[in-house]
Amino acid sequence: MKYILVTGGVISGIGKGIIASSIGTILKSCGLRVTAIKIDPYINIDAGTFSPYEHGEVFVLNDGGEVDLDLGNYERFLDISLYKDNNITTGKIYQHVINKERHGDYLGKTVQVVPHITDAVQEWVMNQAKVPVDDDKKEPQICLGGTIGDIEGMPFVEAFRQFQFKAKRENFCNIHVSLVPQPNATGEQKTKPTQNSVRALRGLGLSPDLIVCRSAKPIEMAVKEKISMFCHVEPEQVIFIHDVSSTYRVPILLEEQGIIKYFKQRLNLPIDDQPSDLLMKWKKMACRYERLLKVCSIALVGKYTKLSDCYASVFKALEHSALAINYKLDLMYIDSTELEHSMEAENSVKYHQAWHKLCKADGILVPGGFGIRGTEGKLQAISWARTKKKPFLGVCLGMQLAVVEFARNCLNWKDANSTEFDPDTKNPVVIDMPEHNPGDMGGTMRLGKRRTVFKTENSVLRKLYGDEMFVEERHRHRYEVNPELTHCFEEKGLKFVGHDIEGNRMEIIELENHPYFVGVQFHPEFSSRPMKPSPPYLGLLLAATGTLNAYLQRGCKLSP
Numbered sequence: 001m002k003y004i005l006v007t008g009g010v011i012s013g014i015g016k017g018i019i020a021s022s023i024g025t026i027l028k029s030c031g032l033r034v035t036a037i038k039i040d041p042y043i044n045i046d047a048g049t050f051s052p053y054e055h056g057e058v059f060v061l062n063d064g065g066e067v068d069l070d071l072g073n074y075e076r077f078l079d080i081s082l083y084k085d086n087n088i089t090t091g092k093i094y095q096h097v098i099n100k101e102r103h104g105d106y107l108g109k110t111v112q113v114v115p116h117i118t119d120a121v122q123e124w125v126m127n128q129a130k131v132p133v134d135d136d137k138k139e140p141q142i143c144l145g146g147t148i149g150d151i152e153g154m155p156f157v158e159a160f161r162q163f164q165f166k167a168k169r170e171n172f173c174n175i176h177v178s179l180v181p182q183p184n185a186t187g188e189q190k191t192k193p194t195q196n197s198v199r200a201l202r203g204l205g206l207s208p209d210l211i212v213c214r215s216a217k218p219i220e221m222a223v224k225e226k227i228s229m230f231c232h233v234e235p236e237q238v239i240f241i242h243d244v245s246s247t248y249r250v251p252i253l254l255e256e257q258g259i260i261k262y263f264k265q266r267l268n269l270p271i272d273d274q275p276s277d278l279l280m281k282w283k284k285m286a287c288r289y290e291r292l293l294k295v296c297s298i299a300l301v302g303k304y305t306k307l308s309d310c311y312a313s314v315f316k317a318l319e320h321s322a323l324a325i326n327y328k329l330d331l332m333y334i335d336s337t338e339l340e341h342s343m344e345a346e347n348s349v350k351y352h353q354a355w356h357k358l359c360k361a362d363g364i365l366v367p368g369g370f371g372i373r374g375t376e377g378k379l380q381a382i383s384w385a386r387t388k389k390k391p392f393l394g395v396c397l398g399m400q401l402a403v404v405e406f407a408r409n410c411l412n413w414k415d416a417n418s419t420e421f422d423p424d425t426k427n428p429v430v431i432d433m434p435e436h437n438p439g440d441m442g443g444t445m446r447l448g449k450r451r452t453v454f455k456t457e458n459s460v461l462r463k464l465y466g467d468e469m470f471v472e473e474r475h476r477h478r479y480e481v482n483p484e485l486t487h488c489f490e491e492k493g494l495k496f497v498g499h500d501i502e503g504n505r506m507e508i509i510e511l512e513n514h515p516y517f518v519g520v521q522f523h524p525e526f527s528s529r530p531m532k533p534s535p536p537y538l539g540l541l542l543a544a545t546g547t548l549n550a551y552l553q554r555g556c557k558l559s560p
Contacts, residue, residue: 001126001129001130001140001141001142001143001167001171002141002142002143002171002172002173002267002269003125003129003142003143003145003163003167003171003172003173004020004023004142004143004144004145004173004174004175004267005145005146005147005160005172005173005174005175005206006019006020006023006144006145006146006147006175006176006177007146007147007157007174007175007176007177007201007206007208008146008176008177008178009176009177009178009179009193009194009197009198009200009201010178010179010193010194010197011179014177014178014179014214015177015214015241016070016146016177017038017069017070017073017074017146018073018247018250019175019177019212019241019250019254020036020070020073020074020144020145020146020175021036021070021073021074021076021077021078021144022077022247022250022251022254023144023175023251023254023259024036024074024077024078024142024144025077025078025251025278025279025282026251026254026255026259026260026279027142027263027269027271028078028278029251029276029277029278029279029282030260030269030271030272030276031271031276032141032142032269032271033134033138033139033140033141033142034078034080034140034141034142034143034144035080035082035086035128035129035131035133035140035142035143035144036071036074036078036080036082036086036143036144036145036146037086037087037088037125037128037129037143037144037145037146038067038068038070038071038074038086038087038088038145038146039088039089039121039145039146039147039153039156040055040068040087040088040089040090041089041090041147041153041156042089042090042091043089043090043091043094044089044091045089045091045092045095046065046066046067046084046087046089046091046092047059047066047067047068047087048066048445051304052304052307052309052310052311053304053306053307053310055068055069055309056068056069056307056309056310056312057069057072057309057310057311057312057313057314058476059071059072059312059313059526060447060448060474060475060476060523060526061081061082061083061084061086061448061474061526062081062083062448062449062474063083063084063448063449064084064447064448064449065082065083065084065085065086065087065447065448066084066447066476067082067084067086067087068087069309069312069313070146071086071087072312072313072316072526074086074144075526075529076316076528076529076530077251077530078133079529079531079532080133080134081133082133083128083131083133085124085128085131086128086131086133088121088124088125088128088156090155093117093120093121093124093155094117096120096124097111097116097117097120113155113158114155114158117155117159118155118158118159118162119159121155121156121159121160122159122162122163122166125143125145125163128143129143147160154204157204157205157206158204158205160174160206161204161205161206164206170266170267170268171267173209173210173263173266173267174206174207174208174209174210175208175209175210175211175212176197176198176201176208176210176211176212177212177214178193178194178197178198178211178212178213178214179193179194179213179214179215180193180194180213180214180215180219180223180227181193181215182215182216182217189215189217189219189220189223191223191226191227191230194211194213194227194231195227195230195231198211198231207232208231208233208237209233209237209266210233210237210238210239210259210262211227211231211233211237211238211239212239212240212241213227213238213239213240213241214241214242215240215241215242215243216242216243217242217243218240218242219240219242224238224240236257236258236262237262239254239257239259240253240257241253241254245289245290246286246289246290248282248285248286248289248530249286249290251279251282252279252282252283252286255279260273261273281531285323285530285531288323288326289323292322292323292326292327292328293328294326294327294328294545295327295328295329295330296322296327296328296329296330296362296363296541296544296545297330297331297332297360297361297362297363297544298318298329298330298331298332298361298362298363298364298365298540298541298544299332299334299357299358299361299363299364299365299381300314300315300331300332300333300334300365300367301334301336301339301358301364301365301366301377301378301381302333302334302335302336302366302367302369302374302378303335303336303337303369303371303373303374304369305333305334305335306335308333311333311367313523313525313526313528314365314367314395314525315331316525316528317524317525317528317533317534317537318331318365318537318540318541320528320529320530320532320533320534320537321528321533321534321537321538321540321541322541323530323533324533324538324541325538325541325542325545325547327541327545329541332357332361334354334357334358334381335354335374335377336374336375336376336377336378336381337373337374337377338350338351338353338354338377339351339354339355339358339377339378339380339381340374340376340377340380341376343377358381358384359384361390362390362391362544362545363390363391363392363393363516363540363541363543363544364381364382364384364385364390364391364392364393365392365393365394365395365398365540366378366381366382366392366393366394366395366397366398366401366402367395367396367397367398368395368396368397368398368476368477368523369396369397370397370420372420372421375401375421378397378398378401379401379404379405379408382394382398382401382402382405383405383409385517386402386405386406386409386511386514386517389514389515390515391515391516391517391540391543391544391548392514392516392517392518392540393516393518393519393520393536393537393539393540394509394518394519394520395519395520395522395523395524395525395536396476396477396520396521396522396523397477398519399481399509399519399520399521400418400430400479400480400481400519400521401418402509402517402519403429403430403481403489403494403509403519404416404417404418404429404430406489406492406494406511407427407429407485407488407489410492410493410494411488411489411492413427413429415427416429417429417430418430418431418479419431419432419479420432420478420479427485428482429481429482429485430479430480430481430482431479431480431482432478432479432480433446433477433478433479433480433505445475445476445477445478446475446476446477446478446480447475447476448474448475449472449473449474449475450472450473450474450475450500450522451470451471451472451500451501452470452471452472452473452498452499452500452507452508452521452522453469453470453498453499453500453501453503454468454469454470454471454497454498454508455496455497455498455499455503456495456497458497459495459497459498459508459510460510460516460518460539460548460552461497461498461508461510461518461520461535461536461539462497462498463552463556464535464536464538464539464552464556465535466535466556467556471498473520473522473523473524473526473527474522474523474526474527475521475522475523476523477521480505480506480521481496481506481509481521483504483505483506486506489509493511493512493513494509494510494511494512495509495510495511495512496508496509497509497510498520505521506521507520507521507522508520508521515543515548516539516540516542516543516544516548518536518539518540520536524536524537525537
């Protein structure tokens with residue numbers, strides 16, 4: 001097993017996840033089996049209870065793990081399926097060690113950060129690195145891992161300082177991602193932050209084998225030579241990644257700077273110097289992305305719109321689908337609170353700007369979420385999509401609110417609501433699931449990959465999924481459509497075309513006599529891949545560009 005540790009310096013959010021994923025993509029293109037582990041130093045057991053404004057979206061895995069969004073990058077780039085234990089947190093490690101101490105495994109010894117916590121980290125990494133993540137179920141050959149240098153991350157840094165000797169030099173490589181800022185005042189690219197960052201890392205006992213320098217613009221050769229000299233590495237060990245038009249370009253930038261040859265020598269890898277067809281596909285995809293001319297605009301109506309990372313997987317799923325049909329995606333984030341009537345009195349400019357965006361969009365997407373804030377604005381957007389026959393996709397809460405909107409405006413149940421927002425409503429069209437305990441918040445939802453069965457052949461989504469009898473997608477919800485009321489909706493044209501295996505839980509809605517009005521209880525964005533777009537999202541883009549019927553008539557084959 002070869003281990004590649006990716007550390008970050010200067011600032012967070014520098015792109016460690018994308019760079020680690022890109023390195024994994026290159027190694028996978030050379031025929032190696034790659035897995036990935038993300039280390040987060042927070043004390044939370046997992047990411048499940050975070051607000052999206054803390055660390056971005058909560059990514060959900062097949063096994064129900066609620067994890068950091070970087071694992072989403074790993075899955076998309078490497079086309080693998082990871083597990084909850086591929087995301088290590090301080091909380092998980094300490095809980096593991098404390099449980100062992102309570103069990104008496106330490107035989108009366110004083111339990112300390114060194115060696116017990118650091119040993120637990122190393123043991124966890126070695127065990128998880130062996131778990132197959134590809135469809136062929138073979139043990140990985142390369143394990144990519146990422147951590148950072150915050151004060152609470154010190155036990156992890158110390159664990160890897162020890163681990164580099166345990167694994168041996170030929171099996172362990174450290175990549176340090178740093179920032180090369182360029183102040184507007186001088187326009188000069190500054191290397192001092194990188195020098196200080198590398199010096200700090202060396203002081204902790206880890207020496208970088210590769211220094212990946214992030215910058216806004218391409219870095220000059222003189223800067224590369226300066227970093228090489230002051231950071232005690234060869235010039236070929238300094239890699240530049242400037243801001244690019246799409247993340248698909250990052251693996252290509254790395255490959256062009258000789259990273260395959262370096263890894264082959266440094267880790268003694270049994271590979272050729274040239275990548276295989278996989279990286280050629282990435283090159284073609286990156287070139288195609290940059291040449292797109294036609295634009296499709298989608299309005300994303302949510303309440304976490306100030307930070308794009310809050311909807312990272314949704315954005316990627318839309319981008320994958322747009323690229324598949326040769327369109328450039330114009331994603332317009334609309335804060336749902338700004339569509340509400342109360343906003344017109346409070347700030348009429350914001351209100352009218354939000355509605356202007358919604359009205360000019362080719363399609364409307366209402367993603368998942370929790371809490372009552374902004375729900376009335378989402379209901380307004382759904383009503384607009386339904387009445388104006390705009391292509392619409394509702395995901396999780398978006399589907400539930402589509403049911404609420406239909407109940408209020410088509411069934412005339414004016415107080416229809418979800419019990420999440422109004423526990424005393426006379427028409428509870430969305431209810432909490434009895435088996436999911438509302439006491440503890442963490443890990444108590446209906447999570448992970450579950451089967452959805454189509455109950456009719458006359459379904460747009462069934463056709464988009466290749467006319468399969470069932471699909472398996474990832475879930476993350478605590479509330480569901482009330483199964484006792486579904487017949488009322490079906491009589492008026494809102495069809496529940498998919499349900500769970502037992503037939504009790506409503507999973508997919510489709511509205512009759514509408515170009516594309518679809519709601520799904522699951523989160524299809526989590527399984528979207530650059531070369532395998534998610535069918536519900538693809539359907540939205542096809543409908544928004546007016547090509548859905550032609551696509552269905554071709555037997556769900558994309559035009560060349």
